[in-house]
C-alpha cells in the first residue's frame with residue numbers, strides 16, 4: 001500500500017492514514033501493532049494514558065523496520081501538564097517506547113480550567129528544539145485555545161487531533177486549522193464502529209462501490225484531507241482499513257455523507273473536560 005503523506009507546517013511528512021491503539025492492552029499491543037506494520041501501516045498513534053507505549057515500542061523493534069520508516073505519535077497526559085512535569089513525562093514515554101525521538105508529541109487535552117497548556121507547550125518547544133520530537137501539536141483544542149496558544153508561543157502546532165466522523169464533521173474547526181496551517185487529524189474516525197457503520201446511506205455507498213462501510217468512511221476522511229487513525233485488533237479489519245487507496249467517492253457520495261452531520265460527540269467536550 002502506498003499511503004500518501006501530508007506535509008506538516010514544518011516540512012515533516014506524516015502518513016495520512018495510521019493505526020490507533022486506544023484500549024489495546026499492553027500485552028496485546030505488540031502483536032496488534034506488528035499485524036498493522038505487516039499490513040503496511042507506517043504511523044502508530046499511542047498515548048501515555050493508553051498504557052501501551054511499551055508494547056508499541058516492542059512491536060516497532062520486532063518489526064525490523066528502519067526507525068525512520070515509522071511515524072510514532074504519543075501524547076502527554078493531563079496530570080502531567082506544566083513545564084517540568086512535561087519534560088519528565090516525555091522522558092518516561094520515550095523510555096517506555098524504547099526510542100530516542102518521537103515523530104509527533106501532542107498535548108492530549110487543553111484543560112482550560114487548569115490553565116497550564118501554555119507552560120506545557122513551552123516544554124514541547126524545548127524538546128522540539130533539542131531534536132527529540134520531529135513535530136509538536138495538540139489534541140482536543142478548540143479554535144479559541146489554538147488562538148491563545150499561537151499568540152503566546154513561537155511554534156505553530158503542526159497538528160490538532162480532534163474527534164471527527166460523519167456524525168461530527170467539525171467544519172468550523174477544520175476551517176480554523178486550515179487558516180492557521182494546522183493539519184486536522186481525526187480521532188474515532190469510524191465513530192468507534194458503533195451505529196455509524198450501519199447508517200443506510202453509508203451502507204448504500206459501500207454496496208455501490210463494492211466496499212465495506214468502514215472503507216467508505218475512511219475514504220470520506222481522506223478526500224476531505226483529514227489524517228485518520230482507525231483502530232482495530234482484528235487482523236482482517238486492520239487490513240481492510242488500509243485498503244482505501246484504490247477507489248474514490250464521487251460528489252453524490254460526498255454530499256450524502258455531508259448530510260449525516262449531527263454535531264454529536266462520543267467523547268467529552270474539550271471546553272469543560274478536566275479529567276485526570
Ligand code: NAD
Nearest residue numbers: 020021022045187188189190191192193214230231232237
Ligand atoms: P475508531 O473510530 O477507530 O473505531 C474503532 C472501532 O471500530 C473498533 O474497536 C471496532 O469495534 C470497529 N471497527 C474498526 N474497523 C472496523 C471495520 N473495518 N469494520 C467494522 N468495524 C470496525 O475508534 P477509536 O479507537 O476511538 O479511535 C481511533 C484512534 O484515535 C484511537 O485508537 C486513538 O489512537 C485515537 N483517539 C484519540 C483520542 C484523543 O483524545 N486524542 C480519543 C479517542 C481516540
